[in-house]
Amino acid sequence: xxxxxxxxxxxxxxxxxxxxxxxxxxxxxxxxxxxxxxxxxxxxxxxxxxxxxxxxxxxxxxxxxxxxxxxxxxxxxxxxxxxxxxxxxxxxxxxxxxxxxxxxxxxxxxxxxxxxxxxxxxxxxxxxxxxxxxxxxxxxxxxxxxxxx
Amino acid sequence: xxxxxxxxxxxxxxxxxxxxxxxxxxxxxxxxxxxxxxxxxxxxxxxxxxxxxxxxxxxxxxxxxxxxxxxxxxxxxxxxxxxxxxxxxxxx
Numbered sequence: 107x108x109x110x111x112x113x114x115x116x117x118x119x120x121x122x123x124x125x126x127x128x129x130x131x132x133x134x135x136x137x138x139x140x141x142x143x144x145x146x147x148x149x150x151x152x153x154x155x156x157x158x159x160x161x162x163x164x165x166x167x168x169x170x171x172x173x174x175x176x177x178x179x180x181x182x183x184x185x186x187x188x189x190x191x192x193x194x195x196x197x198x199x200x201x202x203x204x205x206x207x208x209x210x211x212x213x214x215x216x217x218x219x220x221x222x223x224x225x226x227x228x229x230x231x232x233x234x235x236x237x238x239x240x241x242x243x244x245x246x247x248x249x250x251x252x253x254x255x
Numbered sequence: 256x257x258x259x260x261x262x263x264x265x266x267x268x269x270x271x272x273x274x275x276x277x278x279x280x281x282x283x284x285x286x287x288x289x290x291x292x293x294x295x296x297x298x299x300x301x302x303x304x305x306x307x308x309x310x311x312x313x314x315x316x317x318x319x320x321x322x323x324x325x326x327x328x329x330x331x332x333x334x335x336x337x338x339x340x341x342x343x344x345x346x347x
Contacts, residue, residue, distance in 0.1 A: 200292035
């Protein structure tokens with residue numbers, strides 16, 4: 107079994123939680139073990155939405171996650187960074203520096219195109235300018251991920 | 256939670272971008288060091304787009320501190336040990 111990290115950003119946009127759960131479900135079906143890192147609020151949104159841990163079982167505090175990656179105590183095969191503001195780009199760049207994971211940037215929100223243009227390192231970009239409706243972003247994810255039937 | 260928020264600090268820029276922080280440091284301080292994301296300072300690991308510019312002014316370091324919901328802050332904190340590490344070249 108391989109593993110994946112989701113690094114959530116500010117949970118202000120409702121798209122983030124919906125996409126995180128959708129993606130976690132798809133990866134789980136592919137026997138990929140998912141860990142989610144985020145702020146207290148971002149993690150709380152996930153846990154309230156998935157109270158029995160059907161999609162996400164492992165969560166970790168964002169600062170602890172960065173520390174463990176930087177100290178090389180842990181790493182992942184895949185890493186999905188949720189980007190909807192400048193801070194998201196900073197976290198994405200940091201993951202690119204401190205992790206060997208295959209990196210995916212899920213870029214959304216009103217500034218999605220401008221943010222995506224700032225990504226100039228190796229990374230799979232999944233981009234859609236949406237803040238409320240997750241469906242267009244879900245379709246982009248489906249185009250990139252080879253889900254098991 | 257990093258200890259930085261419990262320290263005495265001055266906010267030079269707030270709710271800004273990593274790019275603005277880098278430009279501010281490079282334009283306003285003579286002694287500047289560049290480090291990679293994940294560089295440890297105090298007990299936190301710096302977040303940002305490489306290279307991250309850290310300024311030194313007297314006994315203070317000037318560096319970006321990123322929060323997911325609030326963007327990047329440029330902070331000034333007294334930090335003699337961290338300055339010594341930067342000057343010893345424990346950077347990029």
